[in-house]
Amino acid sequence: QKEVEQNSGPLSVPEGAIASLNCTYSDRGSQSFFWYRQYSGKSPELIMFIYSNGDKEDGRFTAQLNKASQYVSLLIRDSQPSDSATYLCAVNADSSYKLIFGSGTRLLVRP
Amino acid sequence: SAVISQKPSRDICQRGTSLTIQCQVDSQVTMMFWYRQQPGQSLTLIATANQGSEATYESGFVIDKFPISRPNLTFSTLTVSNMSPEDSSIYLCSVEDLRDEQYFGPGTRLTVT
Numbered sequence: 001q002k003e004v005e006q007n008s009g010p011l012s013v014p015e016g017a018i019a020s021l022n023c024t025y026s027d028r029g030s031q032s033f034f035w036y037r038q039y040s041g042k043s044p045e046l047i048m049f050i051y052s053n054g055d056k057e058d059g060r061f062t063a064q065l066n067k068a069s070q071y072v073s074l075l076i077r078d079s080q081p082s083d084s085a086t087y088l089c090a091v092n093a094d095s096s097y098k099l100i101f102g103s104g105t106r107l108l109v110r111p
Numbered sequence: 112s113a114v115i116s117q118k119p120s121r122d123i124c125q126r127g128t129s130l131t132i133q134c135q136v137d138s139q140v141t142m143m144f145w146y147r148q149q150p151g152q153s154l155t156l157i158a159t160a161n162q163g164s165e166a167t168y169e170s171g172f173v174i175d176k177f178p179i180s181r182p183n184l185t186f187s188t189l190t191v192s193n194m195s196p197e198d199s200s201i202y203l204c205s206v207e208d209l210r211d212e213q214y215f216g217p218g219t220r221l222t223v224t
Contacts, residue, residue, distance in 0.1 A: 032211060043203055043215040044154065046112075088153060090213075097142055097207055098169075101154040 002027045002093050006102035014110050019076040021105050023089030026070070033065055033072045034090040034099065037083075044088055048074060079109045113138050113206055115216035123222045124194055131190045132219045134204030139184035142207035145177070148218075149200045157202075160187040194223045 003026045013019045021035075032051055036044035050056045050063040050072065062075040072091075076083055089102040114137040124130050134143065143160040158166040158179055166179035181187045191198050204216040 034212070036215075043201075043218045046212055046214055049212055092211075097159075097211065097213075098156060099154075099213060100156075103153045 002091075002100050004089055004091050004100050004102035006087075006089050006105045008103055009106040010108045011105055012108045012110060013079050015079060015081060017079050017109075019079045019083065019107055019109070021074040021076070021087050021089075021107065023072045023074075023091075023102055024070055025072070025089075025091045025100075027091065027093060027100075028067075028070065029094065030091045032092040033063070035061075035063060035074045036088040036090060036101075038086045038088060038104065040085075076107075079107075081109045081111050083107060084109045112208060112212070112214045113140060115204060115206060115214060117204055117216040117219050119219060120217065121220040121222075123224060126195050126223055128194055129190055129192045130194065130221060131188050132202055132204075134187045134189070134216055136185045136206055140206040140208065141184070143181060143187045144205045144207070144213070145179060145187070145189045146203040146205060146215075147200045148203060154203065157189070160189075191221065194221075196223045199223045 005024045035048040037047050038044045048063040050065045056063045060077045064073045086104040086106045088104045090099040093100045116135045118133045145157040146154045157172045158168040160181040162181045178190045201218045203218045205213045207213050
C-alpha cells in the first residue's frame, strides 16, 4: 500500500518565523510532489510542486525534495497569520497521474 | 489554471436517495478526477472520469454506488447512489493541466440524514 505520511500537528509558530512542514512517502517510483494549502471549509489550493532533488523557491515558499530519503518538505518564510491552514502533501502513485495525499499538517501562525 | 465550478455547493439528503454532482471546467482538459474528503480526513481518489468511456474506479469504489459520466472535455457528473450517513463527505472534482498539475473545484458538501 502506497503511503504518504505527515505529522498532523498542529504546528504553532510565531508570526515572522519559518514554518517547516515535512512529508515522507513510501513509493520509490514517485516522480511528482505537490503541496496544497487547505483553509477550513475550502477546497485544496496548489501552492508548490517539485520534481527534482534539491530546493525550489517561489516567493516565501521553498519546497525541498530528497528522493534517496523519500522525503519532501515545505518551508514558509516570514510566516503570517493568513498562512494558518492545513497543508497537504501529495505524491503521484505508480509513476502515473494518480495522487496519494497525506493526512495533512495543521499550521497555526500566532500574531 | 482552469476555473472549475461544482453544483450544488452543498446539500442535505435523506438516506436511500441519490444525488448527482456536476463539475464544469472553463477549458478543455484531458484528465478529470473525483475525490472524497470525509470529515477531518484527507482526500481519497474515487475515480478518473474518462471522456467517451467508462470511468476508472479506485479500490473500494464501484460504479453502482458512484456512477460517473464524462460526455465531453469540460464536464463531468458524479452520482452518489442509495446514500447512507457514511456517505456524508465533501466531494471534489479536480482537473490536471498540461503541466501535470491538479487543481480542485470548490467542492460539494453532502450531509446524509
